[in-house]
Amino acid sequence: MKRILIPVMLLFVLIISACSNGSTEKKTDDSASKESKSGTITYQSETGPVEVPAHPKRVVLLSGFTGNVLDLGVNVVGVDVWSKNNPTFKNELKDVAEVSDENLEKIIELNPDLIIGLSNIKNIDKLKEIAPTVTYTWGKLDYLTQHIEIGKLLNKEKEARAWVDDFKKRAQATGDEIRAKIGEDATVSVIEAYDKNLYVFGNNWARGTEILYQAMNLKMPEKVKEMALKSGYYTISAEVLPEYAGDYVILSKYEDADTSFQETETYKNIPAVKNNHVFTMTGNGASFSDPVTLEKQLKFFKKSFLGE
Known part of the structure; x- marks a missing residue:
């Protein structure tokens, strides 16, 4: 009798267990469905x-x-x-x-x-x-x-992370190409003409600074680092512009900005100006740091530095 009883009881336990699991799975599915239907x-x-x-x-x-x-x-x-x-x-x-x-x-x-x-x-x-x-x-x-x-x-966290990972790889690769072309020690300044003022920027104040300095690892002139890295930006005059100009200059210009400084001998004698190493981008819209803007700026830097 014992040989017959044990398998029967075991079968009974398995049936109960299966029913229990089925009930649990149904509850889980119902719960997930309810959460989905809540819409939040x-x-x-x-x-x-x-x-x-x-x-x-x-x-x-x-x-x-x-x-x-x-x-x-x-x-x-x-x-x-x-x-x-x-x-x-x-x-x-x-x-x-x-x-x-x-x-x-x-x-x-x-x-x-x-x-x-x-x-x-x-x-x-x-x-x-x-x-x-x-x-x-x-x-x-x-x-x-x-x-x-x-x-x-x-x-949409998955989609956001996918873009971030892809952008970082592409920006870094472009930075490697740029440094190989202009030299590891070449410096880049980001300067903006807005209204009647001139500004120089650190490494996290839009205008492509995040791409150039963080993603591409390009170098910032020491004077810019001293005055703008911590605060994010620094107001300068046209007279001291040569002190802040790197070997290459990204010049962000607003349509209605006063650009008379570009007609001065001080500006014309800046090495980056003489060597045609000034790349001008539209100031309107450059103050954003979102994917749409960053993609546009990355394309601009590739064309400016590499001719691509």
């Missing part, structure tokens, strides 16, 4: 957890990040004035409304399901009543980590 995810923002749409369809941007959202293929219905006037996004934002943190009525009309901005925007509490609102402190994250965070927010 919890994003861990710098101010705490925020319930946001799992697949946002109407995003309002109040402080940039426009290129990040566009690159991830998410629909934008409203943007700040700087984004709207950015020529880089001209086609993508053709039919997108211009909004501000002070014009709440306009934002309500757009019926957004997600609002993104910097931590210093106005009316944050009122904006939260319109739609889930997530803010970031400018400069708290580096330019690539910021894109990954936007990816997490939009439930």
Whole structure:
């Protein structure tokens, strides 16, 4: 009897176990389905957890990040004035409304399901009543980590990380080619003409500085390093421009900027000017550090330095 009883009991246990597992799997599937049907995810923002749409369809941007959202293929219905006037996004934002943190009525009309901005925007509490609102402190994250965070927010972290990894490889490879051509010790300055002022930039103030100094590992003139690396930028006069000009100069110019300094002998006698090592890019839109802008700048640097 014992020989018969043991297999029968064992069979009974296996059946019970299988039923139990099937029940557990069904509960897990039901739970996942329920979470999916809820249509939201919890994003861990710098101010705490925020319930946001799992697949946002109407995003309002109040402080940039426009290129990040566009690159991830998410629909934008409203943007700040700087984004709207950015020529880089001209086609993508053709039919997108211009909004501000002070014009709440306009934002309500757009019926957004997600609002993104910097931590210093106005009316944050009122904006939260319109739609889930997530803010970031400018400069708290580096330019690539910021894109990954936007990816997490939009439930597209995988896509964001894929772009970051690919961009880093391509930028580094381009940097290797550039250094091989101009020399490991050659210096590069990024200077901007805006209104009546001249600025020189460190390694994290857009205008392609992140690509040149961080991704490509090109060298910065000592004077620039001394005055602009820590603060991000430094205002200079046309008279001292030669002290900040590297062997190569990236000159960012706004359309309405005062460029009379380029007619002076001081400017004309700068070695980079004499050697045709000044590469001019459009200032409008250069102050962004998103994937769309970075791709455009990488292409510009490849053409300027390598002729590609």
